[in-house]
Amino acid sequence: MxxxxxxxxxxxxxxxxxxxxxxxxxxxxxxxxxxxxxxxxxxxxxxxxxxxxxxxxxxxxxxxxxxxxxxxxxxxxxxxxxxxxxxxxxxxxxxxxxxxxxxxxxxxxxxxxxxxxxxxxxxxxxxxxxxxxxxxxxxxxxxxxxxxxxxxxxxADQMQNGDGQNGDGQMDDGQNQGGDGGDGNGVAGPVADDFVDINDVQPNTRDSRNGLAADGDGGSTGTFTTDCGVNENNLFNSDNLIAAPGVDNGAHHTHDYVGNQDNDAFSSDEDLANADTSCQNQGDKSTYYWPVLRLQDGTQEFDANDQGGGAEGNIGKILKPAEAQIRFVGSRQGDVVAMPKFLRIITGDAKSFTNGDANANTSWSCSGFEDRQVTDKYPLCPDGSQVLRTVNFQSCWDGQNIDSANHRDHMAFVQEDGSCANGFQAVPQLQIRLAYDIPTPTVENGQVQNPYAVDSFPEQLHKPITDHNDFINVMDEDLMNEVVDCINRGEDCQ
The missing domain is CATH 1.20.120 (Four Helix Bundle (Hemerythrin (Met), subunit A))
Incomplete structure (x- = not known):
């Protein structure tokens, strides 16, 4: 790759x-x-x-x-x-x-x-x-x-997958990476307790802080779907243009990118505006990115020895989604207004394992079981069912800023009634649904064989609750107006 x-x-x-x-x-x-x-x-x-x-x-x-x-x-x-x-x-x-x-x-x-x-x-x-x-x-x-x-x-408070040590408690010399887990890596996580059989998840409950979906029976009920592919161009890096602009390897984990094709830590707004896009609608040069999922099967990926990759514990086969559904929806309380160009939104928290779940915004499930959602577990899906990662972004904007010092304060989730607080304005809510074909890991005797996991900062131990998504709006003015008009008219457009 x-x-x-x-x-x-x-x-x-x-x-x-x-x-x-x-x-x-x-x-x-x-x-x-x-x-x-x-x-x-x-x-x-x-x-x-x-x-x-x-x-x-x-x-x-x-x-x-x-x-x-x-x-x-x-x-x-x-x-x-x-x-x-x-x-x-x-x-x-x-x-x-x-x-x-x-x-x-x-x-x-x-x-x-x-x-x-x-x-x-x-x-x-x-x-x-x-x-x-x-x-x-x-x-x-x-x-x-x-x-x-x-x-x-x-x-340490739970059994770890893949030993990573010899029997005398010393580190392996790097030649034997299989460990007891047999997954060929020895990285710190995930562990067996990070997985749950989707059949054991209660239906119609959601322990995710995924934000309230804005679409509903009232307000602006339309949708706008943009098709940007699944990273067929193999654009990967471990930068984070929003949180760490100008810093190489600012994320310490590898991202998948769809949409804008000139997205790294050194991309200016002008670079983004002049870039190519993987989106079918060429007016959408927005960048949509998320940490890759990997199957920890011992595969030596292109970044096996690189920072952000294997050198920081992110090891195994990168799994591209089979489908990446990207859509914008409306507000349950009324019309939405246009997003400003170059608006930046981070949703979820890459450090939720150590920070706590205040900003966690993860939703894991399986196709055919969408009424069963979990935040802090990876789902074990039955044969023929895909692993799903779904996120609803913040959709209330402060009306002034395209970013903020902590990259969060200029955006907020809707309240329980679907309205925006503190004078914020409703903008189209971005929803991303990623579907993966992943062989179901086996969990036996407190160990997991061939696990999959989200890339993470090394100290976050690949916990599912650390999943997150990033977005920079680079739609041209005509397209953004089309998105707003479609949603406010109650139509389904693409």
Missing amino acids: GRNTRKRRMPLATKIVAGAAALTVGGGGLVWANFYASAHEDHSGHNRTRSAAAQVATIDCPDVGQKIRDVPDRARGEVDGELATMDSQITNAYQRLATTRRAQAGDAQFVQNSILGPLKDRRKAIIDRIQLEINRAGGKADDNLDELAACQGRP
Whole structure:
């Protein structure tokens, strides 16, 4: 498979992470430590539970980016760059956590003294720079951001798939990547508990914070569908133009792209407007992107040794959706207004496993079982049924801004009655439904064979709740007006 190959500027922090991660690559992929297996097993004739239980599975850091408000426009680029460096620091710390198994077992204070303590100091330095940049640009930085510098270790609390260690508790040398799970990777997640048989999900319940779908019996009831394919052009990269503009590998996981074909961290609005599009309607140059799904079957993908891919635990066969349905719907309370060009929307939270589910917006299901939706589990679908990923984006706009400092405050979900609060205006609501043909994983004796999982930041352990979607509106004015008119007239258009 191909990827966007535009020459990039790589920040120093990213180079450091790349160099550190490269040290653990062997046999074509990165072997991440498994903290779960040895907490439940005795491989060498004496109980190892105590030392294993004292260790941690991942690193939990406060999300500084979501706490920042009122960043002056001229400081946003610098602040986004600092936040991206902070993400790289977490990735680097997690990589160290995952490759110091012996040291942790022998020293109860190793994680705190050698990983979490230095990480806090580095984060504090970045927070200080962020505050300085905001104040220099005429803003007023939050003096309490320093409280977000410290991170915690999250203990292992469940059986891990794919051992990633030898029987004596040491890391594999990279030549034997199968582990007990036999999935050929040894990455940290997913685990058996991340999956659920769709038949065991109660119908007509939805534990997703997927937002209220705007379409209904009242208001503006039309729909507009845009067909942009399923990434037949093989456009992949691990950038995030919205959250980390100008930063190579800002996402630390690989994205699928449909629509705009010039989408990477260095794309300007002018680049987007002048780009080709995979959408059948050439007036739609919007970019629609989401983290790829992978089948963890040992396949060496094009990014098996790259940052964002195998070097950060995202390993296995990339699964393209069999179908990507993209449509815009209306408001239950009245007409919608046009989205401004270059409006940016992030829905869901790539860090929900450590951040909590306040911004989680994931809906997993199976075809034929659409009345059964789950947020924090991957569904095990019966033969002939497709895995479904569905998301309803925020559809209330503040009427002024195409983005905000935390990339969220300019947009909101509708209220229970379908109306927008705080003077926000209803815009067409984007809904994306992705359908995948995936062989059903087997879960036996607390382990999962050949799991599939969403790409994630390494420390998020491929949890399903971290799924998310991104959108930048690059429809031309005539097409956006057509979308609005169609929806407000109650018609179904494409």
